[in-house]
Amino acid sequence: MTAQPAPGAPATAGTDAMPAPGTPAAQAPAAGSRPAPSGPRAARKRQAIVRAARDLFLREGFGVGMDAIAAEAAVSKVTVYNHFGSKEALFTAVVAGALDEPLTTGPEGPDLAGLAEATDLRTALTEAGRAWVRAVRADDEARALRGLVAGELHRFPELGRAWRAHGPTGHHPAVADALRALADRGRLEIPDLEVAVLQLYSLLVFPQMVFEQYGADLGDELSERLLTDGVEMFLRRYAAPGTA
Amino acid sequence: MTAQPAPGAPATAGTDAMPAPGTPAAQAPAAGSRPAPSGPRAARKRQAIVRAARDLFLREGFGVGMDAIAAEAAVSKVTVYNHFGSKEALFTAVVAGALDEPLTTGPEGPDLAGLAEATDLRTALTEAGRAWVRAVRADDEARALRGLVAGELHRFPELGRAWRAHGPTGHHPAVADALRALADRGRLEIPDLEVAVLQLYSLLVFPQMVFEQYGADLGDELSERLLTDGVEMFLRRYAAPGTA
DNA sequence: ATGCAACTGAACTCTTGAGTTTAACTGAAC
DNA sequence: GTTCAGTTAAACTCAAGAGTTCAGTTGCAT
Numbered sequence: 001m002t003a004q005p006a007p008g009a010p011a012t013a014g015t016d017a018m019p020a021p022g023t024p025a026a027q028a029p030a031a032g033s034r035p036a037p038s039g040p041r042a043a044r045k046r047q048a049i050v051r052a053a054r055d056l057f058l059r060e061g062f063g064v065g066m067d068a069i070a071a072e073a074a075v076s077k078v079t080v081y082n083h084f085g086s087k088e089a090l091f092t093a094v095v096a097g098a099l100d101e102p103l104t105t106g107p108e109g110p111d112l113a114g115l116a117e118a119t120d121l122r123t124a125l126t127e128a129g130r131a132w133v134r135a136v137r138a139d140d141e142a143r144a145l146r147g148l149v150a151g152e153l154h155r156f157p158e159l160g161r162a163w164r165a166h167g168p169t170g171h172h173p174a175v176a177d178a179l180r181a182l183a184d185r186g187r188l189e190i191p192d193l194e195v196a197v198l199q200l201y202s203l204l205v206f207p208q209m210v211f212e213q214y215g216a217d218l219g220d221e222l223s224e225r226l227l228t229d230g231v232e233m234f235l236r237r238y239a240a241p242g243t244a
Numbered sequence: 245m246t247a248q249p250a251p252g253a254p255a256t257a258g259t260d261a262m263p264a265p266g267t268p269a270a271q272a273p274a275a276g277s278r279p280a281p282s283g284p285r286a287a288r289k290r291q292a293i294v295r296a297a298r299d300l301f302l303r304e305g306f307g308v309g310m311d312a313i314a315a316e317a318a319v320s321k322v323t324v325y326n327h328f329g330s331k332e333a334l335f336t337a338v339v340a341g342a343l344d345e346p347l348t349t350g351p352e353g354p355d356l357a358g359l360a361e362a363t364d365l366r367t368a369l370t371e372a373g374r375a376w377v378r379a380v381r382a383d384d385e386a387r388a389l390r391g392l393v394a395g396e397l398h399r400f401p402e403l404g405r406a407w408r409a410h411g412p413t414g415h416h417p418a419v420a421d422a423l424r425a426l427a428d429r430g431r432l433e434i435p436d437l438e439v440a441v442l443q444l445y446s447l448l449v450f451p452q453m454v455f456e457q458y459g460a461d462l463g464d465e466l467s468e469r470l471l472t473d474g475v476e477m478f479l480r481r482y483a484a485p486g487t488a
Numbered sequence: 489a490t491g492c493a494a495c496t497g498a499a500c501t502c503t504t505g506a507g508t509t510t511a512a513c514t515g516a517a518c
Numbered sequence: 519g520t521t522c523a524g525t526t527a528a529a530c531t532c533a534a535g536a537g538t539t540c541a542g543t544t545g546c547a548t
Binding site: 061147150151152153154160163164167168169192194195198199201202203206207209210211213214215216218222225226229230232233234236237 | 305391394395396397398404407408411412413436438439442443445446447450451453454455458460462466469470473474476477478480481
């Protein structure tokens with residue numbers, strides 16, 4: 001369906017090795033891109049393009065046409081190609097941009113830092129977990145983004161690294177810190193931190209993600225049971241003997 | 245994407261809804277279509293086509309060309325279209341066929357039935373879990389199939405149902421039976437069976453699947469720690485008081 | 489108020505890939 | 519050994535989509 005440009009450089013004139021005579025393409029060879037439009041107007045256009053592209057990519061998938069994107073952005077197709085040299089580049093920019101936003105750690109993200117000070121650990125963990133699950137389940141945009149990138153990953157191996165860094169592994173430090181703080185305070189007893197972190201993920205958010213991948217959705221009610229029971233399980237395993 | 249059929253000729257079958265799960269009636273282009281080729285030779289050709297298509301779909305994704313598939317099957321493209329009316333139909337047939345094979349419950353699948361009789365529950369569970377994880381991790385074909393279908397799911401919503409039925413939810417009955425049997429024998433104490441099943445999944449196989457979706461892979465060593473520790477956690481939560 | 493860079497719109501090129509046609513060619517059934 | 523559905527190779531149609539060209543327009547700065 002998507003007409004793959006021949007592997008290599010389909011863009012202006014020949015490959016990078018042979019600059020076409022007459023074309024002012026000799027600029028900005030540094031990062032491997034043409035001269036990027038600048039100025040206040042250009043910035044507006046660029047933003048409009050990225051917004052439109054993100055909307056359409058998320059809604060329709062990578063297969064959406066550049067004409068549609070340009071139309072949605074109320075911008076000429078040429079402008080799109082002046083800013084981003086190719087569809088791939090645009091896609092990459094969109095995903096990279098989305099990655100910078102507070103996506104996975106949404107506005108309702110779990111309060112990991114405050115966990116160590118909580119008086120009632122079970123309640124605090126449940127609350128944090130609930131926020132976490134909600135962030136994973138309810139954020140349709142993030143959900144679509146996950147599916148989109150996962151599905152198109154083979155086409156963009158470079159994106160894989162950045163993507164992974166913002167994926168589950170990206171949270172490790174924060175979660176690990178929270179658990180370590182609890183262990184240091186003597187409230188948890190964790191022999192293997194790495195495993196504990198993964199288990200917390202496993203019990204709380206992975207079920208959501210896996211079912212989502214299969215196009216299914218655990219209901220609100222089952223999600224809640226899974227949450228409270230998951231916390232229960234985690235605490236039974238790791239709660240320090242003193243803390244009932 | 246799909247080119248319009250010649251003016252006058254009604255589309256050949258097109259995306260036909262999948263038959264009920266379990267019915268391997270892959271062909272039979274139902275309403276108003278050409279007859280499906282039959283005979284001993286046709287059967288051979290058909291099999292060759294499906295095999296080639298599966299290989300290429302799994303290796304290259306849905307984007308692979310019909311010409312390539314025909315070539316790989318050592319068959320004329322027309323023959324492909326005589327058997328399956330469209331690329332979509334072929335894809336559907338391939339996935340449906342793969343679903344019927346012992347995929348997820350591979351040859352090395354976990355011995356769920358024998359779990360209840362095991363003398364050492366922890367060891368038995370660990371062993372079964374190990375087989376399970378191995379089936380999930382090592383089976384490249386199943387892995388590719390998961391990624392393929394997940395990525396192309398939006399294009400084949402009908403496939404979603406059949407797919408889901410063979411996904412994690414598809415195992416529920418077997419796992420649930422095993423756990424119930426253990427509960428009946430008084431070796432486990434499970435207040436919420438549905439949750440317990442999901443938790444077992446969560447602790448043992450979901451981490452593998454999630455990381456795989458992100459293009460990453462937990463190592464052998466971490467997988468093993470996760471396994472033994474997951475079993476530990478599960479038993480601490482559900483082991484009946486009497487059974488140390 | 490002028491100049492340039494960025495933008496527009498529309499027509500254009502080029503490639504790819506799905507599906508079809510045709511005429512000649514099996515191979516299995518009778 | 520005729521027959522006919524099934525098969526083949528190759529040339530074909532058709533649509534769509536990426537990327538480009540170009541002649542003209544517009545925003546922004548000096």
